[in-house]
Amino acid sequence: MSTDATRDEICVVACAEAFRGDGEIMASPMLPVPALGARLAKKTFAPDLVLTDGVAAMQEWGVVEGWMPYRKVFDVVWWGRRHVFMGASQLDRFGNQNLSCIGDWRKPSSQLLGVRGAPGNTICHTTSYWVPKHGKDVFVESVDLVSGVGYDRAAALGPLAGRFHEIRVVVTNLAVLDFDTPDHRMRLRSVHPGVPVDEVLAATSFELVVPPSVPETRRPSTAELELIRAGLK
Amino acid sequence: MADKRITEDDVVAELRDGMTIGIGGWGSRRKPMSLVRAIARSPLRDLTIVSYGGPDVGILCAVGKARKVIYGFVSLDSIPLEPHFRKAREAGSVDAMELDEGMFQWGLRAAAYRLPFLPTRAGLGSDVMRINPALRTVRSPYADGEELVAMPALELDAALVHMNRADARGNGQYLGPDPYFDDLFCMAAKRRFLSCERIVPTEKLREEGPIQSLLIDRMMVDGVVEAPMGAHFTECPTDYGRDEAFQKEYAATAKDPAAWAKFKERYLDAPSHAAYVEAVKSR
Incomplete structure (x- = not known):
C-alpha cells in the first residue's frame, strides 16, 4: 500500500478496476485518465484486454496486432465484446448520460458533441463513465437529452431489449459510484482518500444511495504506482 | 472506356x-x-x-x-x-x-442495399427516438419477437x-x-x-498500395x-x-x-x- 499517490493516480486505479474480469474484449477509454486505467489493468490483472491506438490499429505495447478501423469498431459494438469508458456532460441517478447538447435540442444553448455512439454503446455492451470534475452541473436531476441509456430506460424496454445493458461504474475526481441497488439508483461505492462523504453529496444534485459505511477507494500498490509513473508504455 | x-x-x-x-x-x-x-x-x-x-x-x-x-x-x-x-x-x-453513429452507418447501408430500413438495437431507450419522431420500431417476426429500431435508408x-x-x-x-x-x-x-x-494509370494503382486499399x-x-x-x-x-x-x-x-x-x-x-x-x- 502506497500512501503518496496523487488523486489522479487513485482515479487511474479506480478506472482500471472497472475492467477487472472483462477478459478478451476491446477496452475503449475515451479520455486520458480511463486510458491510463485500461493500460494499467492490462499490465496487471487484465492482460487479455484489447486496446487500440485511437486511430485504426489494435495495439499492444507499441506492437500492432490488428486492424480496427471505425467500421470494425461498429461491428464490435453491436457484437458486444467491448467496454467503453465515456465522458458525460450530464448524468442522472439512473445513469442516463448526455453528451449531445445543453438546453432544448431544437435550439440548444450549447451544442456539444452530438449523441455520437452513446445510444448504441449503452444498449449493446458494458459502459462506464469518467467525470473529471464532480459537480452539480454534471450530476443532475434530469439530463437535457438522453444520449447514453440509463437503468430506468433500459428496464422500460423490457428484459429482451435491455439484456446487454450494463453501466458498471462512474469514476469521478471525488468518488466511485455504481448502480448496485435494488432499483439501480446510483450509489456511492467509495470515496477517494481524503474526500469526505458530504463533499460528494454536496456536489451531486440528486440524492445518492449511501451505505451506512462508505469505504475508501483503494490506493495504488507500490507496483502499480511504479507502472503508472513509468508511463504505462 | x-x-x-x-x-x-x-x-x-x-x-x-x-x-x-x-x-x-x-x-x-x-x-x-x-x-x-x-x-x-x-x-x-x-x-x-x-x-x-x-x-x-x-x-x-x-x-x-x-x-x-x-x-x-x-x-x-x-x-x-x-x-x-x-x-x-x-x-x-x-x-x-x-x-447514433452506428444507426447512421445502417441508414447508408440500407440505402446502398435499396432497402427501406435495417433493424438495429441502437437508439432504443435513448432520446434519439424523441428528437427524431419519424423513427419507427419494428418487431421481429420470429419467435423472439424483439422490438428493434427500423433505421430508414x-x-x-x-x-x-x-x-x-x-x-x-x-x-x-x-x-x-x-x-x-x-x-x-x-x-x-x-x-x-x-x-x-x-x-x-490503372496499372500503377498496385504500385501505390495493396489490393485491399482499392476501396472504391x-x-x-x-x-x-x-x-x-x-x-x-x-x-x-x-x-x-x-x-x-x-x-x-x-x-x-x-x-x-x-x-x-x-x-x-x-x-x-x-x-x-x-x-x-x-x-x-x-x-
Missing part, C-alpha cells in the same frame, strides 16, 4: 438546390474539401448534408448552404467541438437529424469522397489506415463524385476530380497530416465576424482549388 475526369465546378454543375448530399471521411479526416469549397462558392442552396461531420459541415453551415444536417457528431478531432456548426445549431439556423442524391489515388475511370484507393464509410456513401447515392490527390471501384463513381491537397486542412495520410495551425485559424473565426469575412474571402472564395492552394502556401 469512360474517362470520368472532371473539375470541381463540373461537379457543382451536376448538383441542384435542395439536394441531399453525403460527404465521406470522418471528422477532420480525409474530407473532400475542394468539392466542399466549390459548393460553398456556388449559388446552390437548401442542401441537406449527410456526414460523419467535420469542417465540411461547419463551412457549409457558415456560408448558409446547409438547410439541414444529418449527423452522429460534428468534430474537428483535435478541436473536439466544431465551432461553426455549434454556432449554427445555437442560432437555430439549420435543421438537424441527430443519430439515408438515400443520397449525391456523394462526395476523397481518396489518395484513383484512375481516370473512378477506381479509387485510400492509403491511410481507415477507409471510413466512403464506399457506403457512394453506394447510397444517385450521383457519385470522387476527388483524389493524384490520378494515376468504378461502378461506384460518375466523376473523378484530381485535387492535390484536396483534403486540406483535414488530414489525408499517407500524403499529409492535418494542418493544425490552419484548422485553429478556421475555428477561431467562428467568434470573430471580421476574421471570418477575411478567411472566407481569402480561402473559400478562391475561384479554384489551385488558387486556394496558392493562398494556403502564401500564408
Whole structure:
C-alpha cells in the first residue's frame, strides 16, 4: 500500500478496476485518465484486454496486432465484446448520460458533441463513465437529452431489449459510484482518500444511495504506482 | 472506356438546390474539401448534408448552404467541438437529424442495399427516438419477437469522397489506415463524385498500395476530380497530416465576424482549388 499517490493516480486505479474480469474484449477509454486505467489493468490483472491506438490499429505495447478501423469498431459494438469508458456532460441517478447538447435540442444553448455512439454503446455492451470534475452541473436531476441509456430506460424496454445493458461504474475526481441497488439508483461505492462523504453529496444534485459505511477507494500498490509513473508504455 | 475526369465546378454543375448530399471521411479526416469549397462558392442552396461531420459541415453551415444536417457528431478531432456548426445549431439556423453513429452507418447501408430500413438495437431507450419522431420500431417476426429500431435508408442524391489515388475511370484507393464509410456513401447515392490527390494509370494503382486499399471501384463513381491537397486542412495520410495551425485559424473565426469575412474571402472564395492552394502556401 502506497500512501503518496496523487488523486489522479487513485482515479487511474479506480478506472482500471472497472475492467477487472472483462477478459478478451476491446477496452475503449475515451479520455486520458480511463486510458491510463485500461493500460494499467492490462499490465496487471487484465492482460487479455484489447486496446487500440485511437486511430485504426489494435495495439499492444507499441506492437500492432490488428486492424480496427471505425467500421470494425461498429461491428464490435453491436457484437458486444467491448467496454467503453465515456465522458458525460450530464448524468442522472439512473445513469442516463448526455453528451449531445445543453438546453432544448431544437435550439440548444450549447451544442456539444452530438449523441455520437452513446445510444448504441449503452444498449449493446458494458459502459462506464469518467467525470473529471464532480459537480452539480454534471450530476443532475434530469439530463437535457438522453444520449447514453440509463437503468430506468433500459428496464422500460423490457428484459429482451435491455439484456446487454450494463453501466458498471462512474469514476469521478471525488468518488466511485455504481448502480448496485435494488432499483439501480446510483450509489456511492467509495470515496477517494481524503474526500469526505458530504463533499460528494454536496456536489451531486440528486440524492445518492449511501451505505451506512462508505469505504475508501483503494490506493495504488507500490507496483502499480511504479507502472503508472513509468508511463504505462 | 469512360474517362470520368472532371473539375470541381463540373461537379457543382451536376448538383441542384435542395439536394441531399453525403460527404465521406470522418471528422477532420480525409474530407473532400475542394468539392466542399466549390459548393460553398456556388449559388446552390437548401442542401441537406449527410456526414460523419467535420469542417465540411461547419463551412457549409457558415456560408448558409446547409438547410439541414444529418449527423452522429460534428468534430474537428483535435478541436473536439466544431465551432461553426455549434454556432449554427445555437442560432437555430439549420435543421438537424441527430443519430447514433452506428444507426447512421445502417441508414447508408440500407440505402446502398435499396432497402427501406435495417433493424438495429441502437437508439432504443435513448432520446434519439424523441428528437427524431419519424423513427419507427419494428418487431421481429420470429419467435423472439424483439422490438428493434427500423433505421430508414439515408438515400443520397449525391456523394462526395476523397481518396489518395484513383484512375481516370473512378477506381479509387485510400492509403491511410481507415477507409471510413466512403464506399457506403457512394453506394447510397444517385450521383457519385470522387476527388483524389493524384490520378494515376490503372496499372500503377498496385504500385501505390495493396489490393485491399482499392476501396472504391468504378461502378461506384460518375466523376473523378484530381485535387492535390484536396483534403486540406483535414488530414489525408499517407500524403499529409492535418494542418493544425490552419484548422485553429478556421475555428477561431467562428467568434470573430471580421476574421471570418477575411478567411472566407481569402480561402473559400478562391475561384479554384489551385488558387486556394496558392493562398494556403502564401500564408
